[in-house]
Amino acid sequence: MKTLSIIATVLIFCLLQAVPLKAQPLERMDPPNWWKDMHNPKVQILMKGNNIADYKLSVSDMQVLEEVIRVPNRNYLFVNLNIPKNYSPNQLILTLEHPEKEAISATFPLYERTNESEGKEGFSSKDVVYLLMPDRFANGNIDNDVVAGMREQTQRATPDGRHGGDLEGIRKHLDYFTNLGVTALWLNPVLENNMPAYSYHGYAITDYYAIDDHLGTLEEYNQLIDEAHEKGLKIIMDMVLNHCGLYHWWMGDLPTNDWVHQFPDYTPSNYRNMVKTDPYASKHDKRIMGTGWFDRTMPDLNQKQPLLANYLIQNTIWWIETSGIDGIRLDTQPYSSKEMVSEWARRIREAYPEFTIVGEAWVQRTAPTAYWQENTQPHADYNSHIQVITDFPMHFALAEAFNEKTTWTQGLARLYYVLAQDFVYPNAMNTLTFADNHDLSRIFTLLGEDLNKLKMAMGFLLTTRGIPMIYSGTEILQTGFEHDGHGQMRKDFPGGWAEDKVNFFNSQQRKGDVKEFHTYLSKLLNWRKDAKVIHKGRLTQFIPNEEQYVYFRHTEEACVMVILNNDSKAVSLYTEKFKECLANFSHGKDIITQELIEQLDKIQLSPKSIRIIELKP
Numbered sequence: 248m249k250t251l252s253i254i255a256t257v258l259i260f261c262l263l264q265a266v267p268l269k270a271q272p273l274e275r276m277d278p279p280n281w282w283k284d285m286h287n288p289k290v291q292i293l294m295k296g297n298n299i300a301d302y303k304l305s306v307s308d309m310q311v312l313e314e315v316i317r318v319p320n321r322n323y324l325f326v327n328l329n330i331p332k333n334y335s336p337n338q339l340i341l342t343l344e345h346p347e348k349e350a351i352s353a354t355f356p357l358y359e360r361t362n363e364s365e366g367k368e369g370f371s372s373k374d375v376v377y378l379l380m381p382d383r384f385a386n387g388n389i390d391n392d393v394v395a396g397m398r399e400q401t402q403r404a405t406p407d408g409r410h411g412g413d414l415e416g417i418r419k420h421l422d423y424f425t426n427l428g429v430t431a432l433w434l435n436p437v438l439e440n441n442m443p444a445y446s447y448h449g450y451a452i453t454d455y456y457a458i459d460d461h462l463g464t465l466e467e468y469n470q471l472i473d474e475a476h477e478k479g480l481k482i483i484m485d486m487v488l489n490h491c492g493l494y495h496w497w498m499g500d501l502p503t504n505d506w507v508h509q510f511p512d513y514t515p516s517n518y519r520n521m522v523k524t525d526p527y528a529s530k531h532d533k534r535i536m537g538t539g540w541f542d543r544t545m546p547d548l549n550q551k552q553p554l555l556a557n558y559l560i561q562n563t564i565w566w567i568e569t570s571g572i573d574g575i576r577l578d579t580q581p582y583s584s585k586e587m588v589s590e591w592a593r594r595i596r597e598a599y600p601e602f603t604i605v606g607e608a609w610v611q612r613t614a615p616t617a618y619w620q621e622n623t624q625p626h627a628d629y630n631s632h633i634q635v636i637t638d639f640p641m642h643f644a645l646a647e648a649f650n651e652k653t654t655w656t657q658g659l660a661r662l663y664y665v666l667a668q669d670f671v672y673p674n675a676m677n678t679l680t681f682a683d684n685h686d687l688s689r690i691f692t693l694l695g696e697d698l699n700k701l702k703m704a705m706g707f708l709l710t711t712r713g714i715p716m717i718y719s720g721t722e723i724l725q726t727g728f729e730h731d732g733h734g735q736m737r738k739d740f741p742g743g744w745a746e747d748k749v750n751f752f753n754s755q756q757r758k759g760d761v762k763e764f765h766t767y768l769s770k771l772l773n774w775r776k777d778a779k780v781i782h783k784g785r786l787t788q789f790i791p792n793e794e795q796y797v798y799f800r801h802t803e804e805a806c807v808m809v810i811l812n813n814d815s816k817a818v819s820l821y822t823e824k825f826k827e828c829l830a831n832f833s834h835g836k837d838i839i840t841q842e843l844i845e846q847l848d849k850i851q852l853s854p855k856s857i858r859i860i861e862l863k864p
Contacts, residue, residue, distance in 0.1 A: 272297055311328045406732060483572065550588070605636065644665045678712070680714065682717075696726065698764060787827075810857065820851075
């Protein structure tokens with residue numbers, strides 16, 4: 248269907264919403280504050296107001312003012328400041344003067360730093376990440392279910408509506424995560440999504456400097472992070488550079504005409520990530536991939552616009568310094584300008600050397616996935632500066648490996664082949680591995696709701712190389728196909744709402760298969776916390792034979808043997824072929840059953856099972 252151009256569309260939205268420009272000259276100032284003694288002393292302030300460019304700007308200390316940038320839109324000023332090291336004042340006063348109007352002053356606070364990263368560790372293969380969608384996890388504060396001025400209110404009965412989960416709900420259940428055994432929480436975006444519909448997921452941001460009012464406040468976000476840190480949990484913030492929400496505050500009055508990618512008619516991306524690495528890709532396909540909109544409600548930001556690029560980079564630094572987060576998950580990495588993303592990551596890591604960034608590269612094959620990780624060769628012309636990359640090839644292998652008979656390339660061989668291609672990664676340990684996530688069908692559903700298959704899949708995930716991630720609800724056997732709607736695979740966590748009839752936060756209410764799997768996963772996760780051999784050990788794998796796949800994780804001090812049996816019958820596994828890894832060991836212990844294995848020459852395997860054996864001399 249033919250659609251209106253972006254400019255006409257947003258003008259209509261503004262008229263419908265009755266949002267005229269305010270009369271006062273200063274409406275907002277981004278960022279609202281900064282810090283002294285930052286690695287980069289420069290900061291650029293976006294100032295917006297009615298005809299603000301007609302005013303003369305001065306700063307209380309003119310020595311820090313480098314430049315005032317005026318753009319064709321007279322409602323914006325960009326102010327470049329340079330804050331020298333050991334600067335004393337705790338604030339700057341920015342004054343706007345006009346020959347015919349009253350002068351306006353604004354305070355720009357300069358704080359002492361509290362979140363310097365020296366000695367602070369990001370997340371790594373030592374961690375297990377737990378992904379949760381705040382709106383669907385727990386409703387800790389019913390007072391923010393209805394928020395005046397927000398375009399969408401809570402409608403829990405609607406699968407794709409807001410359900411009322413919030414930051415307070417997460418904070419109240421921090422002990423659940425520590426008891427489960429995970430060590431890091433990845434929250435889907437928590438920034439403002441003031442959209443009229445389908446706003447619960449967080450990926451249509453309408454203000455990059457505001458926590459969504461339905462989720463809570465900045466103070467509550469910082470409290471959550473502080474208390475998580477006290478309990479040994481890291482926090483990963485989900486950030487979106489590629490697009491914003493159609494109702495973002497700037498969409499009715501863009502700072503520059505090239506702030507977003509515009510077309511005469513609505514033009515979506517072709518969603519073909521491969522064109523960014525395809526040596527034979529056409530210019531047309533590359534252009535549509537990089538500039539087409541992600542969705543009708545998500546305008547594509549033009550990160551090649553230098554003022555916008557700097558705005559986004561500073562915003563990320565502001566959130567790191569404000570909140571003390573431990574890492575970032577970058578949404579849709581290949582969709583953005585790769586040059587801008589490289590500079591974004593470089594500046595972040597320059598300021599915070601121990602900080603961790605994981606980029607989402609939804610690519611089906613290993614080689615083009617590796618391209619997006621830092622220091623990948625032979626692509627010496629490009630460096631993303633992003634340490635960790637999502638391992639979608641492993642996800643696709645996991646989703647099929649246990650449903651098929653093992654052949655040369657299928658069944659358990661799928662896992663073998665993914666790992667056999669790790670030579671293309673600069674650091675294969677810096678891959679984020681997962682069985683499912685918020686955009687994919689639930690792994691339990693993909694495995695035919697077979698508990699034994701799920702145990703094998705998650706056991707593999709938590710003992711292979713990389714940084715494992717578990718999607719909230721996997722531990723309680725939640726189900727859902729992606730093609731049935733995202734709301735169906737993003738179900739609420741039972742017990743997160745006062746009216747819930749079942750509370751799976753309470754161990755006494757977990758019954759049957761849910762209890763069995765939750766106990767299994769928790770035992771495995773809590774063992775992994777201290778299993779340095781899994782965190783750092785080398786991986787040696789053997790070609791799958793019949794329906795058995797064996798690999799080892801080993802260091803000079805320790806060795807773990809992992810055996811997957813995808814056969815529907817019990818098997819006696821003779822171990823002569825594994826002697827290069829078993830030679831120094833005489834017995835072992837199964838970390839799940841705690842069974843002592845006195846002889847390693849023959850190991851008994853139950854049907855459709857996994858054994859994880861700590862080897863002993």
